[in-house]
Amino acid sequence: MRELARRLGALSGWRRLAAAAGLGALAVLALPPIYAVPVLLVSFTGLVWLIDGLDGGPRAGLKALVLGWGFGFAHFIGGLYWITNALLVDAATHGWLAPFAVAGLSLYFAAYPALACWAASRVRPGVPRVLVLATAWAATEWLRGVALTGFPWNLISTSLAFDAAAIQGAALLGAYGLSLVVVAIAAAPATLGAAATGPARALPFGVAMVLAAAIGGAGVVRVASAPGAGAAVTDVTLRIVQGNIDQRLKWRRDLAQGHYRTYLRLSRAPGGGAAPDLVIWPETAVPFSLDGNPALVRALKRAVPADGVLITGAVRTTPPGTRPRRVWNAVVAVTQRGIVATYDKHHLVPFGEYVPARKFLPITKITAGRIDFTPGPGARSLDIPGLPRVSPLVCFEAIFPGAVVAPGRRPRWLLNLTNDAWFGRSTGPYQHLAAARLRAVEEGLPLVRAANTGVSAVIDPWGRVLEALPLGRRGVIQRRLPAALDPPTPFARFGNGGFALVACVILLFALWMDRRRTAVDRK
Numbered sequence: 001m002r003e004l005a006r007r008l009g010a011l012s013g014w015r016r017l018a019a020a021a022g023l024g025a026l027a028v029l030a031l032p033p034i035y036a037v038p039v040l041l042v043s044f045t046g047l048v049w050l051i052d053g054l055d056g057g058p059r060a061g062l063k064a065l066v067l068g069w070g071f072g073f074a075h076f077i078g079g080l081y082w083i084t085n086a087l088l089v090d091a092a093t094h095g096w097l098a099p100f101a102v103a104g105l106s107l108y109f110a111a112y113p114a115l116a117c118w119a120a121s122r123v124r125p126g127v128p129r130v131l132v133l134a135t136a137w138a139a140t141e142w143l144r145g146v147a148l149t150g151f152p153w154n155l156i157s158t159s160l161a162f163d164a165a166a167i168q169g170a171a172l173l174g175a176y177g178l179s180l181v182v183v184a185i186a187a188a189p190a191t192l193g194a195a196a197t198g199p200a201r202a203l204p205f206g207v208a209m210v211l212a213a214a215i216g217g218a219g220v221v222r223v224a225s226a227p228g229a230g231a232a233v234t235d236v237t238l239r240i241v242q243g244n245i246d247q248r249l250k251w252r253r254d255l256a257q258g259h260y261r262t263y264l265r266l267s268r269a270p271g272g273g274a275a276p277d278l279v280i281w282p283e284t285a286v287p288f289s290l291d292g293n294p295a296l297v298r299a300l301k302r303a304v305p306a307d308g309v310l311i312t313g314a315v316r317t318t319p320p321g322t323r324p325r326r327v328w329n330a331v332v333a334v335t336q337r338g339i340v341a342t343y344d345k346h347h348l349v350p351f352g353e354y355v356p357a358r359k360f361l362p363i364t365k366i367t368a369g370r371i372d373f374t375p376g377p378g379a380r381s382l383d384i385p386g387l388p389r390v391s392p393l394v395c396f397e398a399i400f401p402g403a404v405v406a407p408g409r410r411p412r413w414l415l416n417l418t419n420d421a422w423f424g425r426s427t428g429p430y431q432h433l434a435a436a437r438l439r440a441v442e443e444g445l446p447l448v449r450a451a452n453t454g455v456s457a458v459i460d461p462w463g464r465v466l467e468a469l470p471l472g473r474r475g476v477i478q479r480r481l482p483a484a485l486d487p488p489t490p491f492a493r494f495g496n497g498g499f500a501l502v503a504c505v506i507l508l509f510a511l512w513m514d515r516r517r518t519a520v521d522r523k
Contacts, residue, residue, distance in 0.1 A: 006195025008046060010055025016063075017070045023047055024113075029271045031154055033430035035162035040186035047071055048133060048190035051117060052125045060217040061121055067119025072110030079154045080105060082426035086352070089247045089422065094366055100196060101351075109151070112140035114335045122516040125322040126191050127204050131510035135182035135503050142176045142496065143398060151464035152399055154431055156182050161434035164463040166190035168219035170441040171489040175401045176440075176500035180506070185212045185502045186322075208397060227463035234259050234388060234412075238448065239276035242267045242456045243285060244474040247421035250452075251287050251368040254365060259287075260299065262474070265308070267303040271478045276305050278387060282450040283313035283329070283395055287368075290332060290339065300334050309384055312449075313394065313417040316344065326374040331392040331417055333384045341384050343374025343392035344383075347403075352422075366422075381409040388412035388481070390446075395419065398447075402495040405443060410492070414439060414447040420471075421453040426441055429455050429471050437463045445493045446483035461485045 027043035029036040051066050054060040075140035083105065084098040137156070144151030160166040169178050188208030192201060226232070243262050249255055267279045269323055281303075290296055303455035304310045315333040316328040329348070333341040351355050354372035355365050365372060381391050390409040398416040405411060414478055415435055418431040433455045440447040441463040449457045454471035467477050490498060 001189075001192045005049045005052065005190070008049040011050070011053065016053070016067055020047065020050055020067040020070035023050075023076035024073065024075035024336055025078050025305065027071075027075050027106040027156075027482060028158040028461070029490065030156075031079055031427070032158055032161060032434040033427060035159065036456060037159050037162070038155070040159065041189055041501055042408040043092050044133070044183055044187040047117070048120070048125075048129060048187050049193060051121050051129065051133075052193070054121060055125060061118055064117045064121035065114045068114035069110045070106075073106050074111070076106035076109045076154075079427075080109075080421045082428035085424035085426055085428070087424040090366070095362070097363070109144065112144045113137070116140050123510060124517050126517075128510045128514040128517070130184060130187045130190060130204070131513075133187055134180050135510070136181035136501070137183045137502060137509045138176050141179050142499075145176075149332065149347070151332050151399065152401065153396070153402075153435070155179050155435075155438075158434040158438065161261060161437050161463075162443075164437075165219035165223045166216060167441050167463050168222045169215055170223075170438050170463075171444060171491055173444050173499045173502060174389070174491045174496055175435075175438045176496060176501060178255060180503060181211070181215065181497070184208065184506075186403060189303060189372045221348030222393065223464070226460075226464075229460070229466050230480070232460070233383065234483050235272050236278055236387060236481040236483050237270065237276045237478065238278040238280060238458075239281075239468070240280045240450045240458070241285075241446065242451065242454060242469045242473065242477075243282070244453050245447045246418070246420065246453075250284075250419075250421065253452060256287065259289065266474070266476050269476070271461070271476065272476065273307075276478060277308045278306070279303055279305055279310045279314035280417070280448065280450045281310070282452040282456070284315060284415040285312050285449050285452070286314035286332075289315045289317040289327075292319055296385040297338055301336055303340075304334055304336055304510075306373070308335070308388070309340075309387060309413065311384075311392075311417075313419070315458065321388070327369065328372050329373050329394055330376075331394060331415070333382065335385065341382045341394040342395075343380050343382060346363060346376040346378050348373055348375050348395045348399065379403065381411045388484075390415050392417070396432070398439055398449075399432070401442060402491070404439050405445075405492070410488065410490075411445065412444050414443065416490075418449065419452040420455075425472060429453075433457060433465075433468075436486045437465070439448055442489065444489035445492075446482035446484060448481065458482065473523070 023043045023046045026039050029039045029231045054063050083102050085100040087094040116136035119136035120129050121133050155175050157175045185208045188205045191204040311333050314332045316330040318326045328344040331343040352366045381389050389411045391414050393416045395418045442461045447459040457468040458466045
């Protein structure tokens, strides 16, 4: 182990950068849907050894930034390649952007691992470096989630979503806190390459393995003590409709009636058990504006179950003739009385739903229409007749830890309407689903997911996927809505504050160890 650490640390120039990129690409295999989690031990241990090789050299901090950038660039290229699928939906207009978009975004996102590696290079090798890397990695994930509108996709903690027991720690520390733990454990073998001899050299790694076993065991106990899948439920029977409409066909006006008939047929088809109280269609299942269109609202009423509700994704606009004209990506609740509640997506996708600095960029947004979408006022909890209070989330609004519930109005469930047809048959829909599972565990709330092409799912407050429709299949899910946890989870009460506190304590401990070792060496 020590010889391997020496050889890796001795690399320089392009070889060191290539090794960092290779380790970053390898770490992609731990993400959904592959979940080859053990590769993280290789990736992060190797990353620490590369940083160790810079100690005492000229411009060590700058070189750590560069190798962190190489690690992150390859990691994000591999994890976000599916962005090209969205740009190729209208290849004639946006296809030329595909290679530049993925490479450009990856170069930007790589700045965050680069900062984490720079921070790790400022302390001594061994336990201090491992802890600083883990803390800085999680902190920069949080920063990536808030800077420039934020994009906390593929947090390293999503690698644990292969099993509900593995992500139970999110109920306490959230996804960012889990990322800190994952990186600390994955990088712990780097301490085995230290110069120390005897049992003391293996102590940090041993502690990390015990910590991993304890966290996993606690998760197993928490899930095992939870009620069975059919026990903790409400009296609401829901039906999720997955229309599986190809994105290239979705907005064609000549096919609109056929799309509507598909959703209507699936909504009204006989199902096992009781008739549904709630029918759910995915994001923009109604691709035309409901405002000022009473005929369309009347048509939607045909899909409303008796004494029940239809919730669908739809487009809302200002009344015809109004200036400026505005468009919202909305969630609309319809009963036999008409529209009873709406929610407008507030966290819009840059370049997908609007173009930042439009005056200076000669490009159009990826979604249909020339007008940019307008953001809604923020997270909301809706009170819809006959249903428990719900917090709607449109598309990637479900990937933001601590930002899925309106303050002071705790809902009883989360509803994620999305159109993952943009991702095609790629890893993207599975990564999106994994993020949604973490939100359910964090908030202690069931999460219902309606996706146009999949993966639609019903997820309970422990992150268990009770039922799902596979990617690329047309069909329905019908089952009872799971009940929320009472009392709320610690994360639901304190948000990312718990993660911030733990991160500060670990960072102070690492800096204390670093200073203590420096003082000993000077004596």
